[in-house]
Amino acid sequence: MKPLFTLPESARETLLRRYADRIEVNPSLSRALVSYQSNRKRSNYRWFKYKEGFSASLVEYLIGRFQLVDGVVLDPFAGSGATLFVAREHGLPSVGIELLPVGIHAVRARLAAEQIDRREFAAAVAAIAAGKWKVEPDPTLSFQHLRITVGAFPDAAERGLAQFRTYLRDCISSDEVRQVLDFACFSILESISYTRKDGQYLRWDSRAPRGLPGKAFDKGPIAEFETALLARLREIMEDLDEPALFAKVSDSALPRLDILSGSCLELLPSLQAESSDALITSPPYCNRYDYTRTYALELAYLGIDEQKLKGLRQSLLSCTVENRSKVDWLHTFYAAQRSPGTLKAALQAFEGQEALQEVLAALERKASRGELNNANVPRMVRNYFLESAVAVFEWARILKPGGQVALVNDNVRYGGEEVPVDLILSDLAERAGFTTERIWTLSRGKGNSSQQMGAHGRTELRKCVYIWRR
Ligand SMILES: C[S@@+](CC[C@H](N)C(=O)[O-])C[C@H]1O[C@@H](n2cnc3c(N)ncnc32)[C@H](O)[C@@H]1O
Numbered sequence: 460m461k462p463l464f465t466l467p468e469s470a471r472e473t474l475l476r477r478y479a480d481r482i483e484v485n486p487s488l489s490r491a492l493v494s495y496q497s498n499r500k501r502s503n504y505r506w507f508k509y510k511e512g513f514s515a516s517l518v519e520y521l522i523g524r525f526q527l528v529d530g531v532v533l534d535p536f537a538g539s540g541a542t543l544f545v546a547r548e549h550g551l552p553s554v555g556i557e558l559l560p561v562g563i564h565a566v567r568a569r570l571a572a573e574q575i576d577r578r579e580f581a582a583a584v585a586a587i588a589a590g591k592w593k594v595e596p597d598p599t600l601s602f603q604h605l606r607i608t609v610g611a612f613p614d615a616a617e618r619g620l621a622q623f624r625t626y627l628r629d630c631i632s633s634d635e636v637r638q639v640l641d642f643a644c645f646s647i648l649e650s651i652s653y654t655r656k657d658g659q660y661l662r663w664d665s666r667a668p669r670g671l672p673g674k675a676f677d678k679g680p681i682a683e684f685e686t687a688l689l690a691r692l693r694e695i696m697e698d699l700d701e702p703a704l705f706a707k708v709s710d711s712a713l714p715r716l717d718i719l720s721g722s723c724l725e726l727l728p729s730l731q732a733e734s735s736d737a738l739i740t741s742p743p744y745c746n747r748y749d750y751t752r753t754y755a756l757e758l759a760y761l762g763i764d765e766q767k768l769k770g771l772r773q774s775l776l777s778c779t780v781e782n783r784s785k786v787d788w789l790h791t792f793y794a795a796q797r798s799p800g801t802l803k804a805a806l807q808a809f810e811g812q813e814a815l816q817e818v819l820a821a822l823e824r825k826a827s828r829g830e831l832n833n834a835n836v837p838r839m840v841r842n843y844f845l846e847s848a849v850a851v852f853e854w855a856r857i858l859k860p861g862g863q864v865a866l867v868n869d870n871v872r873y874g875g876e877e878v879p880v881d882l883i884l885s886d887l888a889e890r891a892g893f894t895t896e897r898i899w900t901l902s903r904g905k906g907n908s909s910q911q912m913g914a915h916g917r918t919e920l921r922k923c924v925y926i927w928r929r
Pocket residue numbers: 509511512513514535536537538539540541542556557558559562721722723724740741742743744750774775776
């Protein structure tokens with residue numbers, strides 16, 4: 460019997476139906492592969508735990524699937540540079556853009572490590588192991604805390620940091636050796652602190668003198684400065700001694716690796732049209748994750764003060780509830796570039812994406828009824844897609860015809876409203892001139908949060924790698 464009436468299909472259902480035959484579970488992708496996990500034991504990639512990174516093995520897999528044997532690889536959200544370094548190992552030149560000085564520091568340290576005189580480095584590490592670094596600390600080199608990092612280190616660790624930095628300045632003459640030693644020190648900050656990078660913020664151990672309200676938290680052993688530093692230095696030495704690092708590069712000259720520091724919204728327009736052959740990246744997810752809080756220790760170490768921190772937070776691709784609109788800035792910026800066409804086309808695509816407009820309207824309604832746990836969620840979601848649209852239109856300009864894109868991202872849900880990030884971004888990409896070839900998902904997605912599951916029942920959120928072709 461025919462039903463008396465049927466509800467009209469929602470824009471999200473229509474979009475899902477359009478893509479259904481291209482969404483497929485890819486058994487080659489595991490959670491470990493699309494996250495940093497698989498890097499933990501991998502030479503050179505294990506020096507700095509960039510939790511938001513993806514694994515070198517994933518980039519290798521994608522380069523293989525794309526059958527990339529030459530051409531430039533672009534990563535506009537380069538993080539600590541997995542895409543760039545794997546491309547380099549395969550003889551491919553690469554260009555990366557990264558906003559946070561954290562990733563930039565990691566990439567530059569690895570480049571310095573390639574240039575290092577091994578014997579000189581080994582001698583410096585031996586001197587450090589012998590305790591030569593325990594000099595009188597210069598007070599001007601003491602840790603310059605941000606408000607949210609005050610009290611993050613035990614006193615001995617904080618003194619160790621100042622001593623070590625004084626030693627580097629006064630006693631290490633080679634720039635590359637100093638840079639790698641400094642990076643080793645930078646890379647252990649979390650392990651010697653009372654904090655742990657957890658979810659959206661830094662989580663504080665109950666042993667920290669600054670008694671924070673909330674649940675007691677024990678991060679486990681807090682490493683001692685000297686022990687952690689020496690362990691990292693030994694790891695770096697071991698990796699630098701590996702003979703086959705660039706075995707896949709036939710030519711003795713390493714391919715170019717350019718890392719540009721700043722926002723991709725500002726830097727992409729300066730890249731030449733049709734100058735890249737592939738793009739492998741993972742943008743911030745639309746999940747309220749605040750990189751500037753999570754990496755506050757590392758940012759403070761790199762000399763970022765309160766004002767710069769706020770600037771970085773606002774420059775993030777909108778992914779926190781604090782991000783304000785960049786639309787006015789985008790208009791002024793593109794007008795000054797004399798290329799308002801790309802922005803106009805991206806904004807039109809954004810406004811015309813029905814499923815997105817449906818999500819935004821639903822979220823606004825929920826916010827006005829107080830049904831979201833933060834009233835700025837609709838603004839974040841709106842700006843996330845608006846800025847992503849601009850980035851995607853730039854990628855379409857920069858990639859050569861036939862160029863391939865792999866993008867790692869998670870879907871999200873707020874107040875029970877599913878945001879099909881994969882489908883919306885793929886549709887925006889098609890409006891920019893891409894074809895969506897596949898939306899690969901991991902075999903099991905994840906719920907947004909335990910709170911959401913309780914209130915709205917558990918439905919799986921896709922965790923995806925999208926494959927587009929220009
Ligand atoms: C998911 S992570 C990418 C990690 C990277 N795939 C790796 O393996 O290290 C997203 C990165 O985008 C960066 N980011 C956020 N907003 C940005 C912007 N406007 N321009 C450039 N990078 C940005 C963040 O700092 C973060 O490092």
